[in-house]
Amino acid sequence: MTRVAIAHDDWGLVAPKDAAGMHSELAVIEAVVAVEAACHDAGWETCRIVVGSRGTEPGRGWARHLVGDLEREQPDVVLNLIESVDGISSLEVAGAWLLELSGLPYTGAPPRALQLALDKSVAKAVLAARGVPVAGGLVMETGEEPLPKHLRWPLIVKPVREDGSNGVTQDSVVSDEATLRLRVQQVVAEFLQPALVEEYIEGREINVALLGEGDTLELLPLAEIDFGGYPDGYRPIVTYDAKWNPDSQEYTGSVSVAAKAMDEGTRERVSSVALAAHRAIGVRDYARVDIRLDPERGPIVLEVNPNPDISPDAGIARTAGRVGMSHAALVQRIVNMAIERGRHASP
Numbered sequence: 001m002t003r004v005a006i007a008h009d010d011w012g013l014v015a016p017k018d019a020a021g022m023h024s025e026l027a028v029i030e031a032v033v034a035v036e037a038a039c040h041d042a043g044w045e046t047c048r049i050v051v052g053s054r055g056t057e058p059g060r061g062w063a064r065h066l067v068g069d070l071e072r073e074q075p076d077v078v079l080n081l082i083e084s085v086d087g088i089s090s091l092e093v094a095g096a097w098l099l100e101l102s103g104l105p106y107t108g109a110p111p112r113a114l115q116l117a118l119d120k121s122v123a124k125a126v127l128a129a130r131g132v133p134v135a136g137g138l139v140m141e142t143g144e145e146p147l148p149k150h151l152r153w154p155l156i157v158k159p160v161r162e163d164g165s166n167g168v169t170q171d172s173v174v175s176d177e178a179t180l181r182l183r184v185q186q187v188v189a190e191f192l193q194p195a196l197v198e199e200y201i202e203g204r205e206i207n208v209a210l211l212g213e214g215d216t217l218e219l220l221p222l223a224e225i226d227f228g229g230y231p232d233g234y235r236p237i238v239t240y241d242a243k244w245n246p247d248s249q250e251y252t253g254s255v256s257v258a259a260k261a262m263d264e265g266t267r268e269r270v271s272s273v274a275l276a277a278h279r280a281i282g283v284r285d286y287a288r289v290d291i292r293l294d295p296e297r298g299p300i301v302l303e304v305n306p307n308p309d310i311s312p313d314a315g316i317a318r319t320a321g322r323v324g325m326s327h328a329a330l331v332q333r334i335v336n337m338a339i340e341r342g343r344h345a346s347p
Contacts, residue, residue, distance in 0.1 A: 002044045004335060005075035007066070007082050007095070007106075008032050010052025027244075028083070031311035035079055038331035047073045051082050051095055062086065066098055077339050078106040079331075080307065089162065093118060105342025107334050109306035113282040117306050120160050120196045123281060130280040132273060133300050135292075137198030143184035147177065156200040156237070157183045159191040163305070165240045167191055170250075173200050173235045201292035201300050205238070206259060208274035208291060209308075209316045212337065213284035219271055220319045222259035229253030256315045258322060266293070273299040281306070285337050286330075288316060310334070 009028055032048065039046045049069045053062045062085050070078070078099055085091035093114045099106040109117070116123050121139045128134050136151055139160055154175045159167040167187055174180040180197065187195040205227075209220040227236035230253040242250035262270075274289040283306040290302040308316055312327040320330045 002042075002077065002339070003073070003075045004039045004044050004046050005049050005070065005073055005078045006032055006036060006039075006046055007049045007051055007078050007080055007099070009081075009083055009085070010050045010054070027309065027311055028081070031081060031309060031314075034312050034327060035081070035310065035331045038328035039079070039335065041328045042332045042335075044335075047075065049073065049078075051085055053086050062091075063094070063098055066095065067102070070102055070104065075104065077335060077342065078102075078104050079335055079338075080106045080108045083163075083307075090118060105338040105345070107307075107338045108285050109283045109287070113284070113306050116281050117283070117304055118161055118163075120158065120303065121194075123304060124196075124198075127277055127280050127301055127304070130276060132276050132280055133297065135199040135201055135300055135302070137196060139194045140184045140197055141188065141194045143181040143188065143195075147180075151197075152199045154200045155180055155197050157187055158196045158198075159187050160194045160196040162191060162193075165238055165243050168237065168239045169241070170235055170237075170239060172239070173237065200235075200237075201294050201302070203293040203295055204260075205236070205302075206270055206291045206293060206299070207256065207315055207319075208270065208289045209319045210274065210278050210283075210287050210289070211285070211320075211333065216337075217275070217278065219274065220316070221322050222262070222267065222270060223256050223315060223319050224259040225254055226257045227254050229255070256318060266298070270299045273301060277301045277304050280304075283307075285334050286310065286316060 036046050051062060051066055053060055054065055080096065080099060082095035083092055085095060093111050096111040096114050100111055116126055124134045138148060154173050156173050158172060171183065174183050184195040184197065205225040207223040211218045211220065225238060230236060231249055238254065239250050241248035242254045245251050270291055273291060277289045278287055281304045283304060288305040288308045291299045292302055294300050310316060310331060317327045317330055
């Protein structure tokens, strides 16, 4: 019988700083429970591997624990749900490296793709080098740096190494230099990292979910963020509250829906750009490419998301449901891709 290890963050070690943080932690728990049920539906055994320092200094000792757990549990495949270690996002990559070095097949993106996607400025540079359209911008470390004259206002400011829209609020979009510099300084002080400043792209926000890799790569039906419920004066952007705070107007006012009417030429360009972005970053098994439709320039890639949330109410699961794929079937397909990859890698 196939034995699946579900590797996930130790949510008990990181105290959420607010209600939205608590909701994001609960989302991880819900994902673990749901994928576990999907594995049981397939007749597979499961075990949970909690990735964390377990009472020692954060960021220390966790690797030894992970290796020991893998040796003790002896899984056939690992379902990798590691998003951080002890709240440290950069260690997501280290977790994938340990899985890679273990020789066990595991789901989702390889370490290189995770590393590229973690730093938004690096990912943008790679995408641009491959001819994938991205918004113009720069990285600011102090807020004092000179601004290129070619930038189109307004601009949006984000932490350069956060995910899940962490650090993105309505105040992230700025329209003048003084406000920009102040916002950069706030981001640097709060997140202890540089800020990515890029052109704010007007237009529809399209999410493209992809399954597989190489010749098996498949695009699921296009989805779109409907901001119709946002209050007047709000920018149509996916903020941290929009993703994680159910008590906020942004959470209730934005929803992922099937993409609305789009001419065939635009649909083909969106799909082509998403495929190019997927291949440039090197993600696999399941991923999401976020795109804005600029009225003049067409599709512009905002971000490539490796290993996006696969809980039952997450965007990729809802998108899969539109082609008749249940959540259990989605999880089983992802796990089977890793199992098949392991078979081909065996001597």
